[in-house]
Amino acid sequence: MNRPTPPDSNRRCILLLVDGLRPDVAESELAGGRLPHFARLLAGGTRTRAITAFPSTTSVAYLPFLTGCLPGRCNIPSIRWLDRSAYGGRWWAERGAVRSYCGYQAGMLDQDIAPDVRTIFELVPESAAFFTMITRGLTPDRDPIQGARKFWGAISHYLLWHQPGDDAVAGALVEWIRRDPDWRFLFAQFPAVDGYTHQTTPDAPRVIEALRRVDDTVGALVARLASNGQLDDTLILMVSDHGATVVKHHLDLAVWLRQRGVPTLAHPELWQKNPRAAVMVAGNGSAMIYADPGTPRVDRWPLARLRRPETFAADQPDLIQVLAREPAVAFVAAQESDGTVRLADRSGEAAIRQSGDAITYRPETGDPLDGPFSGTRSAWLERSFDGRFPDAAVQLLDQFRSPRTGDLIVVANEGYDFRDRWELPEHKAGHGSLHRAHMQVPAWSNRALGAAPLRTVDLFATVLDWLRVPLPDGIDGQLVGPVAIPARNG
Ligand SMILES: [Zn+2]
Structure with a gap:
């Protein structure tokens, strides 16, 4: 396959984040022929691993992809923290100095990110995102299923029912590509793999089934891009924010x-x-x-x-x-x-x-x-x-x-x-x-990303470079192996 070089102005990128997907689980499903759409997508591309950010947990570990900065640099060191300089022991009056993004304070994440850190949504206004907690820079219409995220996020944890969240993401993502001719960057988070992993094991049948459905989504996505004539212009990345292990x-x-x-x-x-x-x-x-x-x-x-x-x-x-x-x-x-x-x-x-x-x-x-x-x-x-x-x-x-x-x-x-x-x-x-089983994540792409070891924070630079958007100063990510074009001859 010889992929043509798209003109700079046509370039697009889709970042698919399968929350909590272990690289070995993904690789073994791919090798077993059970992810046929991914297999086709990755022909001539890259199937590698990257190192995520610590703490290896949802939302904090999204920051590198979306800001090019590690969590400490973003001043979001964890999903829960205490402002040592402000908290004086009055737990109710000073509850704003103690943070947990797992409850009613989830909406404060955007404003808590260090003010000098720019999100990709600010740098690429023609963005949309699906199911993300980090939305700084997105207008509400570019964050179309935030309501579904809050709804499914609130009940799936207790009802052990995560697939509807993924289904909402898949539908909204494909619909966006059908409807908006001018999009340049799309970020889609798939929560089901992580949700089912917590309740079972990282390679349980329900986890594998959720991954297989992400593969179906890739099939629908590629078909839509092809019918729009956008497939050769689009860098598609599949990543995760952390691994997982059984807790005894x-x-x-x-x-x-x-x-x-x-x-x-x-x-x-x-x-x-x-x-x-x-x-x-x-x-x-x-x-x-x-x-x-x-x-x-x-x-x-x-x-x-x-x-x-x-x-x-x-x-x-x-x-x-x-x-x-x-x-x-x-x-x-x-x-x-x-x-x-x-x-x-x-x-x-x-x-x-x-x-x-x-x-x-x-x-x-x-x-x-x-x-x-x-x-x-x-x-x-x-x-x-x-x-x-x-x-x-x-x-x-x-x-x-x-x-x-x-x-x-x-x-x-x-x-x-x-x-x-x-x-x-x-x-x-x-x-x-x-440890390794939490820090290593899959980094798959339809284009060749080069052979150098990657951090997830570097993929921010990869995406901006592909979109021909200048990198902001002072970020932690660096461009390792710019996307190679053409991906492969033959
Ligand atoms: Zn989790």
Whole structure:
């Protein structure tokens, strides 16, 4: 197939985000011939993997695709956070300083994104999006099924009924292409794979069926593009925002702290009086802990201070050490005043420092990131892509760029998560952590994307480059392997 080079003015892009789709699940369905429309689409294109952003959870991990920036840079460090400089312990009067995008505050996400970060919807006004929580830059008519998102998002979690959300996205997406001759960028989120994964396993029959229906949507989409004469002008990407793993044990961090004598504030129990800790869980494979959250302060407390007995006033002298030795915990991370990120696992401590372009990781008494290393962001990605914690040094440094990030980041081991008591219905599988099965995602395209290792944040640059829109200054994503044209001869 020899695909012609479209003129710059005709170029279009469709980004299909299959929420929570594991790359190995997608690859095995493709290899088994069960995704025939994808198979045809990818002929001459790319079937690779990318590394998502931490925390590997819905909405936060969409930010890289839509802004070219990592979550910390966007000042959206997680799906739940506390404004340490504003919260003074009055849980009702100051509820605006404690955030959860999982409930009534979901609509605040757009305004919470750092004001100097531009969304692709602002940069490409001829955009439309389907089922996304991030809508900054979209006029209401370009966000046509927001009402369906709120409706299905609210009830599917309890009714275990996710396919209608995907069906609404598929219908609206194809209809948009039929109706609007001038579109340039379309973003469609398919929620069902993630929804069914949480209730079963990442490769359960219902998950596979939802993926197969996305494949049907690709078939309908391609047919519509072809009949419009737009197929050769359109870059089509299929990605995910995170992976998933089966959760065998829930260690509810808020309960864990309370059992050790620490009055703890956590969603939905925000009314805790005189809290010594606040816990904000994401995904549920990671969490942020804030010490002494009822006393406003700007500075983060370093690990040495968090280890002091008086910090949490727990019944253990060094609560951090006890936590880091829990089987559920891979490691914890905190930041020193000079920017050093200090990690602790069951064996001891290690440090990450950034100087110019060089990021240096040095094990001290412990070694959670597997050996000393120093290199650029690209070198880190290449080195850690298939490691236990892909891109961890870059992602942790990013987390601490946000003033909203907690004093301590807690990263779960595979098979564990940090929420139990209030997770109804129970999550049988989850995500949110930094390990490979949560951080690697599929990155499929109908065009050749080049061979360099990718972060999802780089795909923002790929899309803008394809659309011939200049990249904004100061973004985290970089153009790795511009889209090759023609894709393949033969
Ligand atoms: Zn999820």
